[in-house]
Amino acid sequence: MPIAQKLTRETLIRLLRFLVVGGGSALVxxxxxxxxxxxxxxxxxxxLSWVVSTGTHYLANRFWALPSARRDxxxxxxxxxxxxxxxxxxxxxxxxxxxxxxxLGVMWSAFWAIPPSTVVVFLILNYRVFRAGNKPSSSSA
Numbered sequence: 001m002p003i004a005q006k007l008t009r010e011t012l013i014r015l016l017r018f019l020v021v022g023g024g025s026a027l028v029x030x031x032x033x034x035x036x037x038x039x040x041x042x043x044x045x046x047x048l049s050w051v052v053s054t055g056t057h058y059l060a061n062r063f064w065a066l067p068s069a070r071r072d073x074x075x076x077x078x079x080x081x082x083x084x085x086x087x088x089x090x091x092x093x094x095x096x097x098x099x100x101x102x103x104l105g106v107m108w109s110a111f112w113a114i115p116p117s118t119v120v121v122f123l124i125l126n127y128r129v130f131r132a133g134n135k136p137s138s139s140s141a
Contacts, residue, residue, distance in 0.1 A: 011126070017065035018122050021057060026114055029053035033110055042106045046095055049110070054084050066130035076129055083124040090117035 007015075029049045036045035058080060062068070070076050091113045098109035 014066055014126055015122065018061065018126070021060040021065045022114070022118060024060065025053040025057040026111075028056045029110065030107065033107065037106050042099060042109075043092075043096075045106070046110055046113075047092070050088060050091060054087075058084075061125060061130060066125055068130040070131065079129045080125070083121055083129055086124070087117040087121045090120065 029052070032049035032052045033045055036048055039045070040048075058077075062080075068076070094113040094116045095109045098104045098112045099106065102109075104112065
């Protein structure tokens with residue numbers, strides 16, 4: 001079955017909201033990076049701007065884009081931290097590849113570092129960390 005047929009309306013809405021949050025978080029990261037890049041090393045500026053944008057990302061996803069029926073907020077936040085740690089590794093690797101190997105500037109390297117982790121992070125956040133409420137099963141165990 002093609003992927004498009006497997007996506008529910010709810011998942012598509014959550015995906016669109018996730019992308020809006022991602023775009024807003026990216027703007028936060030670029031604004032912070034633009035200020036910091038002349039004050040510290042490119043890797044430090046990238047990392048600090050990533051932390052600020054991740055805070056924005058968490059709050060917007062948790063309370064708007066990917067509302068969740070989960071009530072175990074502490075465990076959920078821990079799972080989010082694992083997901084963003086994975087995202088950071090992917091983002092930093094892509095940033096270093098673009099900046100150090102390909103010779104792109106700091107801003108372009110930061111821009112191209114975002115797409116590689118977007119799909120992975122959406123899947124983890126949507127289906128695990130901020131999963132929608134469980135629907136009753138039609139079969140009994």
